[in-house]
Amino acid sequence: MTTTTMTMAKALNEGLRRAMERDPKVLLMGEDIGKLGGVFRITDGLQKDFGQDRVVDTPLAESAIVGTAVGLAIRGYRAVCEMQFDGFVFPAFDQIVSQVAKLQKRSDGVYTMGLVIRLPFQGGIGAIEHHSESPEAYFAHTPGLRVVSCSTPNDAYWMIQQSIESDDPIIFCEPKSRYWEKGEVDLENPPQGLYDAVVRRVGTDVTVVGYGSSVKTMLRAAETAQAEGVSLEVIDLRGIAPIDFPTLVASVQKTGRLIAVQEAPRTASISSEIVAELTERCFYSLRAPGLRVAGYHVPYPPARIEEEYRPSVGRILDAVDRVMDFEG
Amino acid sequence: MIDEELVQLLTPEGERVTHPDYASTLTGEQILSMYRDMVIVRRLCNESTSLQRQGQLALWAPIQGQEGAQIGAGRALAPMDFTFPTYREHGIAWCRGVPPEDVLRLFRAVSTGGWDPQKYRHHVPTIVLGNQVLNAVGYAMGIQRDGADEAVLTFFGDGASSQGDVLEAFVWASSFNTPVVFFCQNNQFGISTPSSTQSRVPLFRRARGFGFPGVRVDGNDLLACYEVTRAALENARAGGGPTMIEAYTYRMGAHTTSDDPTRYRVDAEVEVWKHRDPIERIKALLVREYQTRPASFEAVAEEAEAFALKLRDDVLAMGRPDPLSMFDHVYAEPHPLVEEGRREMAALLAQEGAH
Numbered sequence: 001m002t003t004t005t006m007t008m009a010k011a012l013n014e015g016l017r018r019a020m021e022r023d024p025k026v027l028l029m030g031e032d033i034g035k036l037g038g039v040f041r042i043t044d045g046l047q048k049d050f051g052q053d054r055v056v057d058t059p060l061a062e063s064a065i066v067g068t069a070v071g072l073a074i075r076g077y078r079a080v081c082e083m084q085f086d087g088f089v090f091p092a093f094d095q096i097v098s099q100v101a102k103l104q105k106r107s108d109g110v111y112t113m114g115l116v117i118r119l120p121f122q123g124g125i126g127a128i129e130h131h132s133e134s135p136e137a138y139f140a141h142t143p144g145l146r147v148v149s150c151s152t153p154n155d156a157y158w159m160i161q162q163s164i165e166s167d168d169p170i171i172f173c174e175p176k177s178r179y180w181e182k183g184e185v186d187l188e189n190p191p192q193g194l195y196d197a198v199v200r201r202v203g204t205d206v207t208v209v210g211y212g213s214s215v216k217t218m219l220r221a222a223e224t225a226q227a228e229g230v231s232l233e234v235i236d237l238r239g240i241a242p243i244d245f246p247t248l249v250a251s252v253q254k255t256g257r258l259i260a261v262q263e264a265p266r267t268a269s270i271s272s273e274i275v276a277e278l279t280e281r282c283f284y285s286l287r288a289p290g291l292r293v294a295g296y297h298v299p300y301p302p303a304r305i306e307e308e309y310r311p312s313v314g315r316i317l318d319a320v321d322r323v324m325d326f327e328g
Numbered sequence: 329m330i331d332e333e334l335v336q337l338l339t340p341e342g343e344r345v346t347h348p349d350y351a352s353t354l355t356g357e358q359i360l361s362m363y364r365d366m367v368i369v370r371r372l373c374n375e376s377t378s379l380q381r382q383g384q385l386a387l388w389a390p391i392q393g394q395e396g397a398q399i400g401a402g403r404a405l406a407p408m409d410f411t412f413p414t415y416r417e418h419g420i421a422w423c424r425g426v427p428p429e430d431v432l433r434l435f436r437a438v439s440t441g442g443w444d445p446q447k448y449r450h451h452v453p454t455i456v457l458g459n460q461v462l463n464a465v466g467y468a469m470g471i472q473r474d475g476a477d478e479a480v481l482t483f484f485g486d487g488a489s490s491q492g493d494v495l496e497a498f499v500w501a502s503s504f505n506t507p508v509v510f511f512c513q514n515n516q517f518g519i520s521t522p523s524s525t526q527s528r529v530p531l532f533r534r535a536r537g538f539g540f541p542g543v544r545v546d547g548n549d550l551l552a553c554y555e556v557t558r559a560a561l562e563n564a565r566a567g568g569g570p571t572m573i574e575a576y577t578y579r580m581g582a583h584t585t586s587d588d589p590t591r592y593r594v595d596a597e598v599e600v601w602k603h604r605d606p607i608e609r610i611k612a613l614l615v616r617e618y619q620t621r622p623a624s625f626e627a628v629a630e631e632a633e634a635f636a637l638k639l640r641d642d643v644l645a646m647g648r649p650d651p652l653s654m655f656d657h658v659y660a661e662p663h664p665l666v667e668e669g670r671r672e673m674a675a676l677l678a679q680e681g682a683h
Contacts, residue, residue, distance in 0.1 A: 027473075053473055059503055064462050064496040071412075071466020074451070077473070079466075095493070098456045099463060106441040106452045109657035143658055143666075167660035242664050 002187045009179040011153035012042045015160035016080065020050055023078065026164055027054040029065050030082030030118075039084055040120060040179055062092040069115045070099050078164055079115045086121040087130030093138070100169045101144030112167040113144075116160070121149075122213045122263045123310055124177030126303040133300055134264035139171040140241035140273070147240040148194060149173040151215035153183035155191065155238065162194040173240065175212035195239025197247040203233035206320055207251040209274060210261035211237040214311055218261055221316040230320055240270055245277055252282045257323040258290035261311045266294035288326035291319045333532075334544050334576060337551040340604040342612025350555040356618035362403055362550055363610045364628045366395040369419045370607065371632035372428055373581075375639055376435065380585040384643060386437040389416045390581035393548070396606025397513050397575035399423065400553025404561060405481060408449065412464035412482035415453040416513075420483065424450040428635070429642035438646050458484060458491030461510065465497045468506035468564075479507040479564035481557070487518020489534070490526045498572070502539040507564035509557065510535075510572040513547060515579035520592035532574035540570045547577025548606040578604070651677065 006014070020026045028043055034057040037044030047055035058065050062083060069079035083089045089096075096117065103111050123132030140147045146168050150156040156174070163170040192198060200215060201222050208218045215236045222232040233251050237243065252258050258278055260271035275290035293311045301309050336345055337352050344352070354362070373390050380388040391398065398419025405411065405423065413420055421431050426443045433442035434453055441452035454460035464482035471478045488494055489512060501508050514531055516523050527534070535542025545556045553575055560571035578601040582589050614620035655670040 059496075059499050061496040061499060063493055064465075064500050067459065067462025067493060067496070068466030068469055068500060071463040071468070072470050073466075074445075074463065075467050075470025075474070077470050091492075094456065095459060095462065099454075099459050102440070103452070104660060105657050107445050107657075108439075108441060109660070110444050110446050112660045114660075146659075146663075245664075 001189065003184045004187060005182050006153055006185055007180050007182050008150070008153045008156045008174070009040060009042055011157035011185050012160055012174065013044055013046070014185075015157040016043065016046060017049075019080075019161050019164040020046070020054065023164075025076060026078045026080065027056060027072070028080045028082065029056045029058050029069060031058055031060050031065075031084050033057060033082050038082060040176065042118070043082065062088055063095050066092040066095040066100060066117060070095065070103065070113065073113050073115050074111055080164060081115065081117045083117060083119050085131045086119055086133040086135055089117070089119055089135060092117075096139065096145070097142050101142045104168075105144065113169040114167045116163045116170050116172050118172045118174060120176040121173045122175050122177060123300060123303070123306050124213055126306070128303065129300070132303070132306065134262065134295065136171070136173055136240050137264055137269045140270060145169055145171060145241065146195075147171040147173065148238060149175065149212040149240055150238070151175060151178065151212055151236050153181075154185045157185045157187075158190045159194055159238070162190070166194070173212060177213045178216065192238075195242055195244055197238055197244035198236045199233060199247070199251065200236050201232065201234040203231035203255065205231045205255055206257040206259060206323055207233045207235060207248070207255045208259045208261060208316065208320075209235040209237055209248060210311075211240060211270075212263075214261045214263065217311060217313060218316060221313045221320070224313060224317060225320055230324060232320065237270075243270075243274065243277070245281065248274065248278060249281050252278050253285045256285050256287035258286065259293060259316065259319045259323060260290065261293045261316060263295050263310050265297050266292050267297060269294060288323040288328070291323060293319050334546055335552045335556055336546040336549050337555065338549045338609055338613060340548070340609055342609040342616060344613070347552075350552065350559065352551045352555060354551060354554060356614070356620075359551075359610060360614060360618070360620060360624065362399050362554075363607070363614060364631070365399045365403070365419070365422060366550070366607045366610065367628050368632050368635055369395050369399065369422050371636050372418060372422070372431070372639060375636040376432060377581070377585060379432075379640065379643055380435070385432065385435045385585075388435050388585045389583070390579075390585075391416055391418050393578050393580035393601065393606070394513055394515060395419055396550040396610075397547040397553050397577050400550045401481065401511050401557040401573075401575070404554050404557035406478070406561065406565075408476070408478045409561060410449045410451070410467055410478065410480050412451040412460040412467070412480065413453055414457075414460065414483050414485065414488070415455050416485070417453075417483050421448075421450055424448045426450055428639055429646070432639070432643050433646065436643060436646055438649050457488040458493035458497075460484075461488075461494045461497040462500070465500045465506055465508050468501070468508040469504060471507050472504070477565050479509060479561045481509045481511055481561065483511050483513065485518065486512065486514040486516065486523035486526050486531060487521060489531055498535070498538040498570075501570040505567070505569040507567070508570050509560040509564055510570060511557065512572065512574045513577055514574050515547075515577050517579055517583065517593070519583040519587060520589075530574070532572060535572035540572065542572040542574065544574045544576055547575030548604045548609070550606055550610050
């Protein structure tokens, strides 16, 4: 097994490089992704090696980045679009939900929309407004789209390649606060399938499920809970749409308790979907109501107070207390 | 007549005029063949309106008055070019060889597309205004990368010219010098909104500001529409980059069968445009210059009638789609939620069938 240590940013960069080496139809499009290497340097050095036709510095127009990726897909190319920040995806929203999501259907399967929209998402980097949002639920709600998120460098390296190889359009959510954290990357053996949830820590008392930046927070909470004698099973969702419910069901049937964690506002969200679905599927296994630990119903706050908004170890542990103390 | 910069090769009376940049290259035989196209497409449109009024179509978007623009542009295409239409490009679909009944599938509400877009090199209809113009530019970027001798022709109207996607497409096409031709049919109205609300300058002049040529052509002049489009496509294939064509025309009918144009325009205006009819002026030319006999026109008219009858039969034969077909092609790869829905509906349908 060849493993190497790298940051998530470098793992994404290496994953993109491998995808481009493997398939000449893969090209990258985005704002400032060439010479600059993107504002997060995810595409660093790729334009130098693959040229301006395959690493395209685009005019500053998100709808056009996605809209032209659609045309390229019709022509047989696989575009990987970089949205510079989560809060700037909305000009492209129309193309994503009206064309990207529907064209396979509207062409009766003649077209495939094998394109990837990379979205640096979630907060935690002290940024100003529109740079810390979690819009994944909008896309998960839309038939025709798929949504995934990585939480480790190894997943980043493999999931970006799997997403590019997919014939379906994928919104690829990257937890920007984890870009600079290092981890082991296995360069030879891919992990699970793209949408498979993974148990990151085995436990017996409470299933805690989340994705992206929340995974590390959940693991920290599990450490603290362990010291207090409560065993948390931590699941990294990875596939946000579709969700790997069999893995979640197996866990909740074991623990009887469920907490879903996310940075996005709670209402009509991924965590809402998880709690609703598991209530249907595991009603008789649940020993307490499923809880959601999520962002509040407010616009993402100024960064000086963002840690009060984001799910913290403390808020997760409060939820653990509630499900452990619940008496039905 | 309308603007001194208007490219016109044939007056409304069917008399040829010269233009410094464009000359008609069409033979009498070609013109007669395109006359036939226009008559059939108009007949398709009339039949479709009737079918809608009889409850056989959910909606219809008429093109009366725009046949010259569409057949002119459509016949200027090379076989390998690719087209990106709105929902009103019935004449282009005809030129691309799309089976006419397939054009009506969307309007009969039995499909959200209707034809194989790769087979006919004609994208499925786009209803969200302007989306397809960006898709067209992306396709043209692919042509560039393939080094292919092809071009893209994309359509929008004066209404959609205000959409961000159209203007972003202009920026993109200019910056990357893509082989795309923007064909704007200015039919004077976006439903009820006059084109003067969309733009304070003639639309074709916008192109210059984006860095590529814009041409205003008499949209009811088949000969001019053909030559202007042909030249723009040739220029695009040769690496000359984008052109915007504004085909200045008039929507003689309603926006769609749900519209009532009497609420926002006066009969006198419609009357003026009746005298600029694209089919009548070609007929006048054919009679005057090519001595085309009444029998030839009668033959076309008879063919159009037979065409309409067959179209009607084909449409009426389109039954309700299998409800389970809604689960097909949502994704290219298997998806648990789609399969769950399919199983659930199949069970319900089987239950209903059992009673």
